[in-house]
Amino acid sequence: MLSLGRCVAIQTATVKRAARVLTIACTSNMATDPAKKRVLIVGGVAGGASCxxxxxxxDEQAEITIFERGPYVSFANCGLPYFVGDVxxxxxxxxxxxxxxxNKWFDVAVKESTEVVSIDRVAKTVTTKNLSSGEEHVYPYDYLVLSPGGNAIRPPLPGADLPGIFTVKTIPDANAIKSWINEKDAKTAxxxxxxxxxxEMVENLVHRxxxxxxxxxxxQVMPPYDPEVVEPxxxxxxAVGVDLHLGDGVAGFDAAPGGGLLVKTQSGKVHGADLVVLAIGVRPxxxxxxxxxxxxxxxxxxQVDEHMRTSDPAIFAVGDAVxxxxxxxxxxxxxxxxxxxxxxxxxVADVITGNEPSRFRGSQGTSVVGLFGLTLAATGASxxxxxxxxxxxxxxxxxxNNHAGYYPGAKQIDIKLLFDPKDGRVLGMQAVGEEGVEKRVDVVAMAIQKGGTVFDLEEAELCYAPQYGSAKDPVNMVGMVAANVMRGQHPLTSWDELNLQELVSDPGxxxxxxxxxxxxxxxxKVEGAINMPLSSLRQQLTKLQDKDKKYYVYCQVGLRGYVATRQFLQRGFDAVNVSGGFKSFQQQMPERPAKL
Incomplete structure (x- = not known):
């Protein structure tokens, strides 16, 4: 216990109230043995609770206390949209x-609905405020772990505080949305x-x-991803009836005369709704x-180092705030x-208990989202x-295909792989499809962690049975394509690297x-292209004399284009395959319709 001499009154100038003298509590969770570590954790949820x-x-002897500003110390905030949608x-x-x-499993004291309002780094204490009673206490620490998370952004726009406009960060947020839908019999959002x-909120509101x-x-949606990957x-x-308004920011909100809300955009459009969800990101x-x-x-x-230490060696920080x-x-x-x-x-727990070599290697942003039967996933750089x-x-x-085409139910996966042309090191991958997407991205995520190359993907030995994959898995295949590029066996370009208008008018x-x-x-087909079917290409190449020209070859998805390019090259023609074929053309240039 702390001596009574240390239980002194402190005064604050930051909180305006009638009673300005606060009592510093001598709490039972404070260490009685100076050898015991006193660890205070600000924020639970993922990082703080895990710590x-x-x-x-x-360390069975450490005295651990978590302070959580909200009413729930550890909850699955990633599940909130699905709670709103009644999934x-x-x-x-x-x-x-x-x-x-x-408390029962880990002997950890948890103070919910309690905010840490200040830190005294010299005295190594924190001051807390119970958000229900207003009572404040001071707790000493040997180590302090900050896991405050991020705040859902509510932009300072006209009308942003009107009733019916919600953010989605906590369980109370989700409950408020559900109550609003039920009480107002909401039909539009x-x-x-x-x-x-x-x-995820769009999907679940549609589900409701x-x-x-x-x-x-x-x-585009999903801004961290490349635009052609999210075109599907x-x-x-x-296709499911969502009105999609891209390239148009919000200018403000108004109450609709007959009830509900009006969302005004920068282009001058106005969208009516019974409720509005602000999902424009979080701020640390x-x-x-x-x-x-x-x-x-x-x-x-x-700012933290690789051990998650802040600029104060007794204070660590984790999660969305770092x-x-x-x-x-x-x-x-x-x-x-x-x-x-x-x-x-x-x-942080490892470092506090003396396992100093434990360090955070960094994050490669591996992520996945599901939407109306589609899966979109990525790892590494875009x-x-x-x-x-x-x-x-x-x-x-x-x-x-995600698995053998002859087995029923095969679904196509669209994959984009980025790699270093010097050594083939994998830099990133994005993929979208209905099945098997996240499995492939996970494999490549591990390859990136180990400094893997496209040659490693080419040689990776992965599970195969007809209902799960192919003898040459999509990971192998994308590695093979990239490895052939590295070896100089597969001259490759992409639609966004070509100026099609100049290309089709170029006599060379x-x-x-x-x-x-x-x-x-x-x-x-792409306007300006000539048709030379692969099935008769060899015969046509024996008659083709224009070896001074450069041939840009494409098929539907890229494979036949590669086969054709190899035929062109081995007969002395200058040829390059357009990666991903006509399917990639449709995704990279959705504004340019194909010629029928």
Missing amino acids: AARLRRL IKEQSSLLVANAAKF VVIGGGFIGL GLKCSLVEMLP VHERLR ETALARQSGLELGSRGGI EVKDFVTGEQTLIPLAGPANRQGRI EKTLKRLGRNFRKVYLHI AVLVDVREPSELEKVG
């Missing part, structure tokens, strides 16, 4: 661990923001029977760190994902990121479509 559980498993029926299903479980939460509009300021997502949203919660004089990084998050190193590019970044937050919490950093890279596209260039005529009649 507490790991710490107890490593998850019971709120209790979202509770990973409650205060009682932390506008979701602002096309990121993970925005898309609401007519949805999605408004996104950028010209745009198509699926429109750094107020406490900033007030305490801890260093912040260039991206606005708390800046981390991008594993692929090496730059500082913010990656608000549950997986990295959990790993960071474990690392093309947009690599271009912004001026990095040299090559890319290949692959459209391939020929755009060649090697699909069968019946395919062209059914799905169309």
Whole structure:
């Protein structure tokens, strides 16, 4: 216990109230043995809760307290949209661990609905405020772990605080949305923001029977992804009846004269709705760190080292509030994902208990989202990121079945792989499809962790049975394509690297479509292309004399284009395959219709 001499009155100038003298509590969880570590954790959910559980498993003597500002110390916030959509029926299903479980299983004291309002780094104490009673207490620490998470962004726009406009960050947020839908008998909704939460909310609101509009300021949903990869997502949203408004930011909100809300956009459009969901991202919660004089990084998050230490060696930070190193590019970044937050919490526990070599290697942003039967997943760097950093890279596209085509139910996966042309090191992968997507991205995510190359993907030995994959798995196939590029056996370009208008008017260039005529009649072709079907290409090449020209070859998805390109090359022609074929043309240039 603390001596009574240390239980003194303190005064605060930051909280205005009648009673300004606060009592510092002598609590039972304070260490009686100076050898015991006193660890205070600010925030539960993913990083803080993971740290507490790991710490107890490593040190039975440590005295651990979690302070959680909300009413639930550890809950699955990734499940909130599905709770709104009634896919998850019971709120209790979202509770990973409650205060009682932390106490009984791990002997961890949990203070819910309690906010840490200040840190005294010299005295090594924190001041807390019970949000129900207003009572404040002071707790000493040997180590302090900050896991405050991020704040859902509510932009300072006219009308943003009107009733019926919600964010989705906590269980009370989700409950408020559900209550509003039920009480107002809501039929329409506008979701602002096309990121993970925005898309998941659209799906679940549609599942609840609401007519949805999605408004996104950028010209695509899922901004971290490359635009051509998410084009199938745009198509699926429109196909299920979602009104998609891209490239149009929100200007403000008004109450509709007959009830409901009006969403005004920068283009001058107005969208009516019974409720609005703001899903435009999160901002790292750094107020406490900033007030305490801890260093912040260039991206606005708390600055930490590889052991998750802040600029104060007794204070650690984890989760959405911290800046981390991008594993692929090496730059500082913010990656608000549950997986990295959990790993960071474990690392802090290791370091506190003396396992100093435990370090956070960085995050590669491995992510996945499901939407109306589609799965979109990625790992590593995107093309947009690599271009912004001026990095040299090559890319290949692959459209391939998730399992053997002869086995019923095969679904196509669209894959984009990015790699370093110097050594073939894998830099990133994005994929979209109905089945088997996340499995392939997970394999490549591990390859990136180990510094793997396209040659490693080519040689990877993966599970195969007809209902699960192919003898040459999609991971193998995309590795083979990239490896052939590295070996100089597969000259490759992509549609966005070509100026089609100049190409088709250039007398020294020929755009060649090697699909069968019946395919062209059914799905169309690129305007200006000549048709030289692969089935008769050898015969045509024996008669073709124009070896001074360059031939740009494409098929439907890329494979026949590669076969044809090899025939051109071995007969002395200058030829290059257009990666991903006509399928990639449709995704990369949706505004340019095919010629029928």
